Amino acid sequence: MSLSEFSLIENYFSKLTSARQDVSLGIGDDCALLQCPSGKEMAVSIDTLVEGVHFFADVSPKALGYKSLAVNLSDLAAMGAEPAWFTLALTLPEHKPDWLRAFTEGLSLAAKPANIQLVGGDTTRGPLTISIQVHGLIDKRRALRRDGANIGDRIYVTGTLGDAGAALKRRLENWSPEVFEETDWQYLQQRLEYPTPRYQLGQQILDYASSAIDISDGLLADLGHILERSHKGAVINPAQLPLSASLKKLPQEICLPLAMGSGDDYELCFTVPAEHADKLEQFDLNIHCIGEITAEKGLRLVDETGKEMNIDARKGYDHFGT
Template sequence: MTPPTPQGEFALIRNSLTGLGAPRADVVTDVGDDCAITRVPPGLELAMSIDTLVSGIHFFPDCDPASLGHKSLAVGLSDLAAVGAEPAWATLALTLPQADASWLNSFAEGLHQLACYHRLRLIGGDLTRGPLSISFQVMGFVAAGQGILRSGAKPGDAILVSGHLGDAGLALQQLLSAQSASHSPITIDPRVRARLERPTPRVELGLNLRGLASAAIDISDGLLADLGHLLEQSQCGADIECKRLPLSDAVAAVVHQQDQWSLPLSSGDDYELCFTVPRDKLAAVHEIAAAIACPVTVIGSITDQHGIRLLAEDGQPWHPDAQHAELTGFDHFRPSSSASD
């Protein structure tokens, strides 16, 4: 951050954090009152999620503030996408080490652009002094009984993912290597860095999966970890064909040259959707994905045998050895975890 400016808490809120996002008729009062007051339309249910991002854990302290504003909202929007909810409102609890109006204005612009794109309104929150951390609560609407849950997968369903896997993990590797490099500079691929710092929440896909997907979850902690949560809730298992995993050219090169399957299987921060679909609805899903220009890939099947089985390129079971012991998802309280959420 730059040196602090002589603005107090309420001036910062008034000048930087008021009026962000799209205007909405269902907002009665927003920033400026003790509570925001909103209207939930009849026949709809309210979907809510909250995420906290902490400096040095979820993002680098020198991360571009506009990108950070985008990402901190995007992670919540990804949760709404997973249940098929339409974004509506958000609240923000922001802790800053100092009153840096320039940094805050850039942060606000990043979140404002993404909020406007998804017709979401920032309706309240809190601003506090302390170590840099960001907590967004997002709220959205879904028709009564139409939310896509983690618990609906059935044996025989196809397992799909959106986009590519492992880009954010590769960017994190490159950034960490660049930080520790003492001599020759490390090349950081701008395409994968954008996937880490400005992820695309798959809101439109989630909305279109209502009535088609049997279960869904967003990939924040890694495919294996997040799919595991879905399987636990659905009380079933999965066969995953590694050769089907959708990889960008950059990730594919690392996977095939260095055998780093941890990138697509367990690195976090991709914020793609992993979802299950009955086989008779696959054609409709692919048609929708093509219409909204969001690639989706079938990577395996739901089974009645619990657990996740990885299948090698020859179709035989693959049992990761000690070299691949890192094939687990991110866990804040596991000592060996690296930062990726």
């Protein structure tokens, strides 16, 4: 048998990452054999990225490899799970060893700090498509779900919002505000191509948070999923949204819709009962309180004076929507 693309990936990958003790049998047999410790349950998630739908055809293979895994790690983060193993199904139009090497380098860049091991996969011929399934570990019945938000819980987000959306807006609409310098664009592009999955923070908030989700489709859409599953509403103050120095250069009517409506930031949005919030805020976690869960259904935007705000933010990206 000739050296397939997958064994090429495996070969590069194993040189760039370390092996886990809980892998009884890795790549090379019909299945991998993995040890799930007693007392833990497994968090499993899969994401598919298709050229032209989820990424541009001219994206660098390194950035693509990184982001393919990072978006999956972000789902583990949203449950509070510790990353453990992943599998990869790669559909490729042609065999290009240089492309595969760069793709694997990006994959390793996301995998190594997360201590997640590649334990199986497959390559086929066809339009460029990447499917990654991740497996994480979490103490039984402790996972952060979308349905745990309660009335009075404070709503938090990590990092800054809208950065990836700004980079996408430039690409899709030829948008080029005068206030942005080249360094702003470099930063925003980096945020789009190399998002930081918050799996460490996801585990740190386990003792405090009542629900969580990662922001892949935009804050309003993703917070909306928590509200729907928890049968609650929310009020948020857009002035509290954490913005990067670059986005702060823009007028509010431009940066706030980006921060609320655009996706791809892969930050976390989570809720914390008020009695835990002060304890949580003692840690230096780069989290920001943006509002509160309410009994009244729906999501309201209200400023400090209690005045309702009407901001036109796109309601997230729905691949099957209109």
